[in-house]
Amino acid sequence: MFYHLYEMNHAAMAPLRAGADMMRQAYSNPLSPLSNTAFGRSMDAGFEVFERLTRRYGKPEFGLSSTVVDGKRVSVIEETVWSKPFCNLVRFNRDLGENRKAEPKILIVSPMSGHYATLLRGTVEALLPYGEIYITDWIDARTVPVTDGRFDLDDYISHVIEMLHHIGEGVHVVAVCQPSVPVLAAVSLMEADDDTCAPASMTLMGGPIDTRINPTAVNEMAKGKPIEWFRDNVVMQVPWPQPGFSRSVYPGFLQLSGFMSMNLDRHMTAHKDFYLNLVKNDGDSAEKHREFYDEYLAVMDLTAEFYLQTVETVFIEHALPKGTMLHKGRAVDPSAIRHTALFTVEGENDDISGVGQTKAAHDICLNLPDSKREHYMQPDVGHYGVFNGSRFRSDIVPRMVDFMRKHEKAA
Numbered sequence: 001m002f003y004h005l006y007e008m009n010h011a012a013m014a015p016l017r018a019g020a021d022m023m024r025q026a027y028s029n030p031l032s033p034l035s036n037t038a039f040g041r042s043m044d045a046g047f048e049v050f051e052r053l054t055r056r057y058g059k060p061e062f063g064l065s066s067t068v069v070d071g072k073r074v075s076v077i078e079e080t081v082w083s084k085p086f087c088n089l090v091r092f093n094r095d096l097g098e099n100r101k102a103e104p105k106i107l108i109v110s111p112m113s114g115h116y117a118t119l120l121r122g123t124v125e126a127l128l129p130y131g132e133i134y135i136t137d138w139i140d141a142r143t144v145p146v147t148d149g150r151f152d153l154d155d156y157i158s159h160v161i162e163m164l165h166h167i168g169e170g171v172h173v174v175a176v177c178q179p180s181v182p183v184l185a186a187v188s189l190m191e192a193d194d195d196t197c198a199p200a201s202m203t204l205m206g207g208p209i210d211t212r213i214n215p216t217a218v219n220e221m222a223k224g225k226p227i228e229w230f231r232d233n234v235v236m237q238v239p240w241p242q243p244g245f246s247r248s249v250y251p252g253f254l255q256l257s258g259f260m261s262m263n264l265d266r267h268m269t270a271h272k273d274f275y276l277n278l279v280k281n282d283g284d285s286a287e288k289h290r291e292f293y294d295e296y297l298a299v300m301d302l303t304a305e306f307y308l309q310t311v312e313t314v315f316i317e318h319a320l321p322k323g324t325m326l327h328k329g330r331a332v333d334p335s336a337i338r339h340t341a342l343f344t345v346e347g348e349n350d351d352i353s354g355v356g357q358t359k360a361a362h363d364i365c366l367n368l369p370d371s372k373r374e375h376y377m378q379p380d381v382g383h384y385g386v387f388n389g390s391r392f393r394s395d396i397v398p399r400m401v402d403f404m405r406k407h408e409k410a411a
Contacts, residue, residue, distance in 0.1 A: 003236040003251055013054045020047040038279065045278035049271060052290075057298035059140070060118040064092060067128040076128065080137075082166045085148035086155070086303075088137040089163050090117075092128060104131035104404050105171045107199070109160060111178035112138045112306065114255030114299050120176060121295075122388035126397045127174075131404070134167060136160075136179075140252075140300035142244040152305040153182060153313060154328050160186040165197045172404045173199040176387045177353065180207020181314050184361060185325060185332045192336035201341040201407045203400055206353045206386040208314055209361045210321040214354030217262060222315030230311055235304040250307035252299030262351070321364055334364040341372040341407035345386055345396055352383040374403055 027034055027044040034040030066075050075095045082089035096103075106127055110117035117137045124133055136159075141151070160183055164171055175183035183202065190198040211219040236251055238244040260267050274289040319325035325332040342365055344358045359375050362368075376399055381391050 004239045006251070006253060007239050010054075010056060017051050017054050020051045023047050024051065041279045041281065045275045048278065049275050052293070053271070057294060059116050059300075060121075060295055060298055062090075062092075062118055062121055062124065064121065064125055064128065067094060067125070069094065069096065069129050081134070082163060084159065085144050086139050086141070086151045087159055088139065089166065090135050090137045092124060092133045092135075094128065094132070104408060105167055106131045106133050106404070107163060107167060107171050107173045108133065108135040109173060109175045109179040109183050110136050110138065111176055112156065112302060113178045114252045114259075114302065115296075116140075116298055116300055118298075119295060120387060122392070123174075123176065126393045127400075130397075130401045131172070134163070136163065138300070141247060141249045141303045142238045142242045142301040144244050144247065146244065146247050150305050151303045153309040156306065157182045157186045157189070157327050161190060161195075164190070164199060167197075169197055170408070171197070171199045172201045172203070172407075174203040174205065174400070175207060176205050177207055177383070178310070180204040180209055180358060180361070181310075181320055184209065184334060185320065185327060187340050188332050188334045188336050189327060189330070191338060191340060192333060199340050201343060201404050203343045203345065203403070204358050204361055205345040206347060206350055206383055207358045207361075208353050209358055209364075210318060211315055211354075211357055212318055212321070213356040213360055216351050216354045218258075218352055219315060219354070221258075222311055227308060227312045227316060231304075231308060235308070238301065244301075248304035249301040250304060252301050255302075256297065256299045321360055323364075334361070335366040337365045338367050338369075339372075340368075341403065342368055342374070343400065343403045344375045345400075346375075346377045347381040347383060347386040348377060348379045349382045350386065372407065374399075 024044055024047040026032060027040045027047070029035055032040065062078055064076050064078070066073050077093045077095070079091050079093055080088045081091045108120060108123060108127070110120050117135055120135065124135060127133055164173065164186070173183055173187070184204065187198060187202055208219070211223070215223070234250055234254055235248055238247045238249055270289060274286060277285040277289070313319045313325060317324065320332065320334070323333070342361060344361055346353070346355055346358050348355065355377065362373055362375065365373070376396070378386065378391055378396055381389070385391055386396070
């Protein structure tokens, strides 16, 4: 009933949110004599903080309408090119003209870990000048009717394989965090089948390939309890009147609560500074806060079967590095990878996937030649900095692009 209580609390707060929003407009209205006073700005700031802390954040937009290619700004159109009940494949179509030669096709597999694919907006934006970008846009499980069936880790792997087939040969796949395991599994299966659509290269970024190495607080939490504990304590049913009513899920608000509790003091300080910046009329700093938390606080539910299978396979059994992982009853063998080049990226201060966990992929891809593998650890960045931010753009992206170009193969 906890999910139902959460929904009831959100509904009960609706009148207070509406009242706070109304008072905000009253204190910030230019016609009000209080709008330009310290008292007026303080009241306006307090009401905005309250409204933002109690609202439900919807799925953000990518909002990438243009990019710069070879020094020229070109328009970008976002389009869905493949669709299933739990995932859309989105392509960012750049207007490059008809005579331009084909560029690398890059599939970014976004994490299904509570946040929307738009969390990787910066990743997409940084790679857009260098290739034809596709991204997996996972769908909130609370919006998928139970009549559309189940979705688990095996289905995730199958979806990755299907999308690679849809895009065609010569793709460069990039897995950010959680997808590192299913992407490595998908490529292993494709290589074992001599699949011509197996990607030209595979980039794994801050992923939990082997969480026995430098375990973080997240890893310790997952392996410290039996799978039955997770099934009994964090799996809930979607309440009415959501489209996914009665579907068993791992709610996004629980995942968000866990992430925020890891750095609670930082989030409290950020909101205090946001309030003070509003009072000081520091619009730029306040807007940066809004942009970050509009994204960070927008969360989605995961299907219970996907969540439980992932926890058990990746964090409790360590099935992939141990060689015991199965995909629909078939063994997943990373030693089958002989042609897909492997590039792994880690952050020195990553508190989600510890240093060495992603690099472990090289240890299990036994038959991949040294000429087709590379590892890079970015100094002075945490988990988020592995795939976003200034160091990602200046240090990591050039290495990724060089690696892809080195291992490019014609479709």
